[in-house]
Amino acid sequence: xxxxxxxxxxxxxxxxxxxxxxxxxxxxxxxxxxxxxxxxxxxxxxxxxxxxxxxxxxxxxxxxxxxxxxxxxxxxxxxxxxxxxxxxxxxxxxxxxxxxxxxxxxxxxxxxxxxxxxxxxxxxxxxxxxxxxxxxxxxxxxxxxxxxxxxxxxxxxxxxxxxxxxxxxxxxxxxxxxxxxxxxxxxxxxxxxx
Amino acid sequence: xxxxxxxxxxxxxxxxxxxxxxxxxxxxxxxxxxxxxxxxxxxxxxxxxxxxxxxxxxxxxxxxxxxxxxxxxxxxxxxxxxxxxxxxxxxxxxxxxxxxxxxxxxxxxxxxxxxxxxxxxxxxxxxxxxxxxxxxxxxxxxxxxxx
Numbered sequence: 001x002x003x004x005x006x007x008x009x010x011x012x013x014x015x016x017x018x019x020x021x022x023x024x025x026x027x028x029x030x031x032x033x034x035x036x037x038x039x040x041x042x043x044x045x046x047x048x049x050x051x052x053x054x055x056x057x058x059x060x061x062x063x064x065x066x067x068x069x070x071x072x073x074x075x076x077x078x079x080x081x082x083x084x085x086x087x088x089x090x091x092x093x094x095x096x097x098x099x100x101x102x103x104x105x106x107x108x109x110x111x112x113x114x115x116x117x118x119x120x121x122x123x124x125x126x127x128x129x130x131x132x133x134x135x136x137x138x139x140x141x142x143x144x145x146x147x148x149x150x151x152x153x154x155x156x157x158x159x160x161x162x163x164x165x166x167x168x169x170x171x172x173x174x175x176x177x178x179x180x181x182x183x184x185x186x187x188x189x190x191x192x193x194x
Numbered sequence: 195x196x197x198x199x200x201x202x203x204x205x206x207x208x209x210x211x212x213x214x215x216x217x218x219x220x221x222x223x224x225x226x227x228x229x230x231x232x233x234x235x236x237x238x239x240x241x242x243x244x245x246x247x248x249x250x251x252x253x254x255x256x257x258x259x260x261x262x263x264x265x266x267x268x269x270x271x272x273x274x275x276x277x278x279x280x281x282x283x284x285x286x287x288x289x290x291x292x293x294x295x296x297x298x299x300x301x302x303x304x305x306x307x308x309x310x311x312x313x314x315x316x317x318x319x320x321x322x323x324x325x326x327x328x329x330x331x332x333x334x335x336x337x338x339x340x341x
Contacts, residue, residue, distance in 0.1 A: 095215065095254035097233040126217040128328075129231035130317070139220045147227070147328070153321030157227070157329060166329050168274065170322040 098131030101150035114177045196268045200293025206266035209240030213257040225335040227328035234304040242301035246339040259340040284320035
């Protein structure tokens with residue numbers, strides 16, 4: 001009977017299959033002084049140029065009896081966690097009216113992990129001038145991000161293209177993750193069809 | 195066009211400059227919505243600004259760029275439709291630009307977000323409205339200087 005690890009690993013099979021087409025090599029993921037910003041890709045237009053993903057450790061299935069070893073999480077996930085640690089220690093007077101709250105930091109980390117399990121790699125995390133955090137997954141022709149407020153509200157913000165109206169949907173966490181994930185997957189489908 | 199407060203009055207085409215942290219500039223070079231402070235977004239009014247780069251001399255050393263918006267381009271009102279038919283819509287908010295000079299910055303002004311008819315800043319409670327205000331204002335700001 002498969003245990004939790006087996007389920008986790010099978011989830012990563014589909015994640016790896018998806019991200020290997022989308023992500024650039026790990027060297028492109030570079031934390032900067034104020035921002036976690038992978039630099040190798042920015043839009044669906046250039047995602048297909050990168051070869052494979054290097055962050056996900058190869059799966060180890062040793063035999064047909066399915067001896068499975070847990071998969072290491074991608075390196076960028078650790079960088080995202082580190083980045084949230086930095087935001088959590090911004091000075092109170094960091095130049096703006098509020099810093100991210102503990103609640104916003106916690107919700108952000110939960111969303112980043114949920115999105116990673118769905119195969120979506122983070123583009124950037126940015127603190128809001130008045131508290132809260134934006135979790136950014138697309139920021140070019142299309143845009144897609146979560147606004148996570150200090151009080152705990154989550155808004156999914158999407159824009160299908162330049163000039164298109166932005167959509168703002170206020171949702172609980174699980175639904176918000178599903179909504180943004182659907183948008184990004186539709187974006188990928190459209191890019192591969194084009 | 196937004197309401198205004200202060201003397202001298204803002205002209206429609208007067209430029210307002212917003213200083214930016216690196217985090218607030220997207221990889222596409224545009225201003226991120228995170229640059230908008232719903233508790234009052236500080237700007238420098240163009241009447242007292244020579245070059246946009248001058249704004250950085252009186253701000254936080256971590257600020258690295260300057261974006262601009264004309265007074266008349268600031269949306270006067272923000273409102274979001276109900277999420278479902280029949281559901282109540284969030285109350286609208288108005289923008290008010292207030293000239294509020296500081297001892298170390300004669301150009302300092304604030305873009306405030308207020309309930310209709312008021313001039314004191316009041317952060318909206320609706321998360322969707324908050325994000326909409328950020329989005330509508332950020333998309334009209336454009337980066338004019340980056341060091």
